[in-house]
Amino acid sequence: MSKESDRGEKMKNIYEIQLIGVGGQGTVKASTIVGEAAMKKGLNVVMSEVHGMAQRGGAVVTELKIGEAHSPLIEEGAADLLISFEPTEALRSLNKVGRDSFVIVNSSPIVPFTVSLGISEYPELSSVFEELKAKINNLLVIDAQKIAKEAGNIISENMVLLGAAIATPEFPVDKDLVIQSMKENLPPKSIKTNLKAFESGFVKVKKGGKSIGI
Amino acid sequence: MKVKEILTEKEGGKLFLLGNEAAVRGALEGGVSVVSTYPGTPSSEIGDAFYKIAREAGVYFEFSSNEKVALEVSTAAAAAGLRSFVFMKHVGLNVAADSFMSTVYTGVRGGMIVLSADDPSMYSSQNEQDNRIMARLAGIPLLEPSNPQEVKDLMKFGFELSEQFKIPVLMRTTTRISHMRGVVNLGSIIKGKEKGYFKKNPEQYVVMPTYSVKMRKKLMEKLDKIKEIANDSPLNKIIDKGGKTLGIVTSGSAYNYVMDVVSENNLKVKILKLTFSHPFPEKLVLDFINSVDNILVAEEVEPVMEKEVLAIIGKYNIKKKVYGKLDGTLPRIYEYNPDIISIGMTKIVDEELIKREKFSTKLPLPLRPPVLCPGCPHRATSFALKKAIKKLKLKEEDIIYSSDIGCYALAIQAPYKMADYCISMGSSIGIGCGFAKATNQKVISFIGDSTFFHAGVSPLINAVHNKDNILVVILDNRITGMTGGQTNPGVPVDGMGNPAPEVSIEKIVRGVGAGLVKTIDPVDLKKTEEIFKEALQFEGVAVVITKHPCAIITDAENRKKGISIKYTINQEECSRCLICVKNFTCPAIYIEKDGSVNINPLLCDGCGVCAQVCPKKAIEVKK
Numbered sequence: 001m002s003k004e005s006d007r008g009e010k011m012k013n014i015y016e017i018q019l020i021g022v023g024g025q026g027t028v029k030a031s032t033i034v035g036e037a038a039m040k041k042g043l044n045v046v047m048s049e050v051h052g053m054a055q056r057g058g059a060v061v062t063e064l065k066i067g068e069a070h071s072p073l074i075e076e077g078a079a080d081l082l083i084s085f086e087p088t089e090a091l092r093s094l095n096k097v098g099r100d101s102f103v104i105v106n107s108s109p110i111v112p113f114t115v116s117l118g119i120s121e122y123p124e125l126s127s128v129f130e131e132l133k134a135k136i137n138n139l140l141v142i143d144a145q146k147i148a149k150e151a152g153n154i155i156s157e158n159m160v161l162l163g164a165a166i167a168t169p170e171f172p173v174d175k176d177l178v179i180q181s182m183k184e185n186l187p188p189k190s191i192k193t194n195l196k197a198f199e200s201g202f203v204k205v206k207k208g209g210k211s212i213g214i
Numbered sequence: 215m216k217v218k219e220i221l222t223e224k225e226g227g228k229l230f231l232l233g234n235e236a237a238v239r240g241a242l243e244g245g246v247s248v249v250s251t252y253p254g255t256p257s258s259e260i261g262d263a264f265y266k267i268a269r270e271a272g273v274y275f276e277f278s279s280n281e282k283v284a285l286e287v288s289t290a291a292a293a294a295g296l297r298s299f300v301f302m303k304h305v306g307l308n309v310a311a312d313s314f315m316s317t318v319y320t321g322v323r324g325g326m327i328v329l330s331a332d333d334p335s336m337y338s339s340q341n342e343q344d345n346r347i348m349a350r351l352a353g354i355p356l357l358e359p360s361n362p363q364e365v366k367d368l369m370k371f372g373f374e375l376s377e378q379f380k381i382p383v384l385m386r387t388t389t390r391i392s393h394m395r396g397v398v399n400l401g402s403i404i405k406g407k408e409k410g411y412f413k414k415n416p417e418q419y420v421v422m423p424t425y426s427v428k429m430r431k432k433l434m435e436k437l438d439k440i441k442e443i444a445n446d447s448p449l450n451k452i453i454d455k456g457g458k459t460l461g462i463v464t465s466g467s468a469y470n471y472v473m474d475v476v477s478e479n480n481l482k483v484k485i486l487k488l489t490f491s492h493p494f495p496e497k498l499v500l501d502f503i504n505s506v507d508n509i510l511v512a513e514e515v516e517p518v519m520e521k522e523v524l525a526i527i528g529k530y531n532i533k534k535k536v537y538g539k540l541d542g543t544l545p546r547i548y549e550y551n552p553d554i555i556s557i558g559m560t561k562i563v564d565e566e567l568i569k570r571e572k573f574s575t576k577l578p579l580p581l582r583p584p585v586l587c588p589g590c591p592h593r594a595t596s597f598a599l600k601k602a603i604k605k606l607k608l609k610e611e612d613i614i615y616s617s618d619i620g621c622y623a624l625a626i627q628a629p630y631k632m633a634d635y636c637i638s639m640g641s642s643i644g645i646g647c648g649f650a651k652a653t654n655q656k657v658i659s660f661i662g663d664s665t666f667f668h669a670g671v672s673p674l675i676n677a678v679h680n681k682d683n684i685l686v687v688i689l690d691n692r693i694t695g696m697t698g699g700q701t702n703p704g705v706p707v708d709g710m711g712n713p714a715p716e717v718s719i720e721k722i723v724r725g726v727g728a729g730l731v732k733t734i735d736p737v738d739l740k741k742t743e744e745i746f747k748e749a750l751q752f753e754g755v756a757v758v759i760t761k762h763p764c765a766i767i768t769d770a771e772n773r774k775k776g777i778s779i780k781y782t783i784n785q786e787e788c789s790r791c792l793i794c795v796k797n798f799t800c801p802a803i804y805i806e807k808d809g810s811v812n813i814n815p816l817l818c819d820g821c822g823v824c825a826q827v828c829p830k831k832a833i834e835v836k837k
Contacts, residue, residue: 047395057585071470075552077570094573120581
């Protein structure tokens with residue numbers, strides 16, 4: 001958590017995570033699980049979440065600060081970790097990360113109706129990843145949809161990405177606390193599938209290190 | 215965390231609570247008896263939580279028909295000696311304003327808290343009004359929490375203050391506080407009194423001019439006394455970072471951003487956090503001004519405290535610079551964040567602030583505006599109406615679509631483009647009346663079930679009485695949808711989750727005397743189109759009620775029953791005419807890279823309306 005990096009000369013005692021996805025992907029749930037796990041560890045944690053009009057179909061952003069922070073909003077370039085549930089949404093959050101931030105991206109795109117109507121454009125996936133690779137040193141691209149499907153339910157995408165996040169170095173909350181928090185926040189009947197998805201995401205990053213994805 | 219834990223978690227425990235959930239716990243710890251609201255984001259989750267726990271907590275809770283009624287319910291409860299809590303979004307306080315102003319005059323017996331959830335940056339609102347100004351207009355004490363813990367603690371404090379001075383208390387949150395989650399240390403829950411008793415005292419409770427002139431004087435006396443409390447209150451605190459060149463006066467969310475920027479950059483400043491901010495603690499602020507060289511006021515939306523600070527500086531003839539919104543150091547509009555505070559501070563401090571490399575992309579990013587959900591009955595209504603208009607060869611540019619506050623306003627998006635005017639709850643019909651008189655254009659007013667109960671009935675009476683020529687479409691989706699799905703007087707359940715009489719919209723409309731009244735399930739596109747054709751040709755007030763449950767309800771019911779119907783496109787039959795994509799536009803239907811049209815099974819809710827839209831009958835149930 002405390003480190004001196006080229007992102008800021010002064011000591012930083014706060015671990016900052018941004019999660020971004022599309023309404024319905026379980027972004028808020030994944031964030032809450034991390035936040036409660038941090039609380040269990042005895043850490044201070046603040047989080048900002050989205051409710052209201054954007055819940056279905058719109059971009060959903062949550063921000064988490066673990067440590068002695070007052071505001072839940074992350075300064076530009078200051079995020080230690082970005083978890084993007086959708087490729088282009090990672091680009092939308094680019095202003096929050098720095099070269100040394102960890103960026104986890106789900107490789108499955110969600111194309112909104114505006115593209116079918118011809119009023120907006122979805123870029124080529126390869127160019128999205130190229131752009132991210134050029135800017136981010138620690139980029140992890142994960143096919144969370146495929147992994148979730150293998151675990152038993154495509155809905156568990158968010159837990160695949162959460163598992164991947166826990167496996168990154170410097171993540172300030174222990175795995176067992178996150179699992180405990182998952183059990184308290186997810187429906188009992190889906191917990192087995194979710195834990196499986198979570199574990200697969202975790203293993204993927206632990207084994208693949210920095211080079212997975214592209 | 216499960217919502218129930220707001221009630222069941224013991225004293226000494228801690229929960230990771232949303233600001234809105236913390237308000238619920240705070241009300242319970244403060245011994246609340248009566249709670250009322252009309253749903254409005256960013257305050258909605260307070261009601262959602264009470265809906266789930268009120269019965270078990272032994273608290274009375276209702277979704278009132280509008281904010282004014284909600285305020286009156288809580289006002290009367292407080293007059294009867296009970297502790298009451300009414301909450302709403304910032305513009306809801308406009309609806310409640312008439313009774314709100316008078317309640318501050320009459321005062322209360324039991325503690326009463328009015329919570330206004332302001333929405334800087336207008337994430338889900340029509341304006342950015344700062345209700346700290348409402349506090350000054352009404353002459354009501356104001357509390358401004360900065361995080362969920364403070365929201366919770368201030369509820370209890372607010373009840374006590376309210377009872378001590380027999381005056382309601384206003385709490386102002388903002389979206390970033392309402393929807394901020396944080397660790398909250400819990401206190402013990404006190405069971406409120408079940409019933410109160412109203413002791414007659416017309417001199418206190420009847421605002422006839424003879425009495426209100428006395429009330430006005432009494433209110434000013436109360437405020438003078440409360441100001442003394444605010445001056446000495448531990449809620450208003452100084453954080454000394456070891457310097458006197460700059461003193462920062464701040465409150466609410468802005469305080470959080472100031473603290474983070476100051477800590478990270480190790481700035482030697484002095485901060486005055488005002489939590490009990492009206493009546494403005496003049497003596498405290500004067501002492502603070504005298505203890506520093508220059509002052510920065512950091513507050514969200516209007517320069518309210520800044521003007522108070524300037525007034526003190528003028529009153530005591532002090533020569534010091536005040537930075538803030540008025541001199542452009544900080545912006546006057548929109549929500550703040552750490553970056554905005556940092557940029558503002560850079561202009562006035564000598565130290566170099568941390569600057570980070572900032573990335574951006576030049577790639578085009580797909581637009582993701584909020585849309586009508588897959589399976590939303592409003593899409594069927596809009597599609598059928600559009601078709602009827604086309605069949606009657608009415609010119610689109612001559613039609614005025616007067617819309618309202620609700621999901622159906624999302625039909626403003628292409629391809630429907632059915633929102634030309636929309637200003638406030640219930641305005642669609644009143645605005646329709648005006649256009650009907652001022653033009654010869656065809657006027658169509660859209661209003662939802664909940665919005666109709668809220669403020670739609672009286673303008674409908676107006677339309678009938680003044681012989682207006684308008685078509686009113688009441689989109690009855692059996693829920694208050696846009697705020698996440700709360701009950702309203704049109705459904706057979708009340709805010710406690712108990713069975714309740716279902717108020718019939720059709721009977722109201724008939725009772726008012728509308729010329730043509732039709733109720734139809736819009737999912738039947740053909741019939742709906744026929745009814746719209748008739749209604750569009752009707753001279754006078756025509757009302758069409760399109761009645762079908764919100765997709766959020768049907769999806770949840772289907773999940774419970776284990777029903778999962780998905781539609782698919784038979785590629786052999788599909789002619790790629792794209793009517794389903796371009797004219798109907800359900801988010802589940804998309805064009806594949808190879809040009810074929812497909813339905814995303816993850817998004818499809820199985821409503822089947824698209825199957826009626828397809829001229830080739832290529833859309834069928836997936837086997």
